[in-house]
Amino acid sequence: MKNEYAVLVDNLTKTFSGSEVIKGCNMTIPKGSIYGLLGANGSGKTTIFKLLMGLLTPTLGSAEIFGLDSVLCRSEILKRTGSIIEVPVFYDHLSARENLEIHLSYMGTSGDIESTLELVGLKASNNQPVSKFSLGMRQRLGIARALIHEPELLILDEPINGLDPMGIREMRELFLYLKNERGKTxxxxxxxxxEMEHIADQVAVLVDGKIVEEVALAKVKEQFPTGLEEYFFNIMTGGAKYA
Incomplete structure (x- = not known):
């Protein structure tokens, strides 16, 4: 049933200057799950995320977030969704706290800034200007900004980019906590x-703008016992998909 899904995508297609970049994609993301979108650079992952958020208009097909059309209900979707899409951009002369205050004001809502910064590991740094942040710290702040208004859905484009191994492990634990304890999708x-192998319930593989497979991670592990990497490269090199 539709109300069981946070995201439903049907035949989603996007054309730029006569070139089809996203090609008839279908996705079903159950509420309260972690869904991994896999693909090489340039495969169209970021474009799909922008279509879901209503930042781009589909050429064909549709995307629904909690039953809301991504084009017709963009404002409501933005309230219920937190995102990192491409490289997070901040007011570099301001602190992490001040950046989150501006975001909450823009959203017209409130949030617990101190707790959110602590959750992503930035509490000790929240008085520094963002200009002094490392790439990993900026990623943490991007995640904090995505979380601060307590969204039901998180759409995260390469969120662990720039993190060291300890930071990657911390984010893994955070994502699982958000799913298991807070019911986030x-x-x-x-x-x-x-990392996707550690946290995802379901994965989809995007090749040249088309989702060629959407499958439960548990089923992938049955057929590819050495892990997700073997499965992914098998598809990318033209091998058989999960049967």
Whole structure:
């Protein structure tokens, strides 16, 4: 039933200057799950995320977030969704706290800034200007901004980019906590397949703008016992998909 899903995508297609970039994609993301979108650079992952958020208009097909059309209900979707899409942009002369205050004001809502910064590991740094932040710290702040208004759905484009191994592990634990304890739905893309293997309930593989497979991670592990990397490269090199 539709109300069981956070995201439903049907024949989603996007054309730029006569070139089809996203090609008839279908996705079903159950509420309260972690869904991994896998694909090489340039495969169209970021474009799909922008279509889901209503930042781009589909050429054909549709995308629904909690039953809301991504084009017709963009404002409501933005209230119920937190996202990192491409490289997070901040007011670099301001602190993490001040950046989150501006975001909450823009959203017209409130949030617990101190707790959110602590959740992503930035509490000790929240008085520094963002200009002094490392890439990993900026990623943490991007996740904090996605979380601060307590969204039901997180759409995260390469959220662990720039993090060291300890930071990657902390984010893994955070995503699982958000799913298991707070009931969040998380749509995430990452080049680090080993991490997706630790957290995803379901994965989809995007090749040249088309989702060629959508499958439960447990089923992938049955057929590819060495892990998600073997499965992914099998598809990318033209091998058989999960049967």
């Amino acid at each position: 998380i749509l995430i893309s990452s080049h680090i397949l080993n």
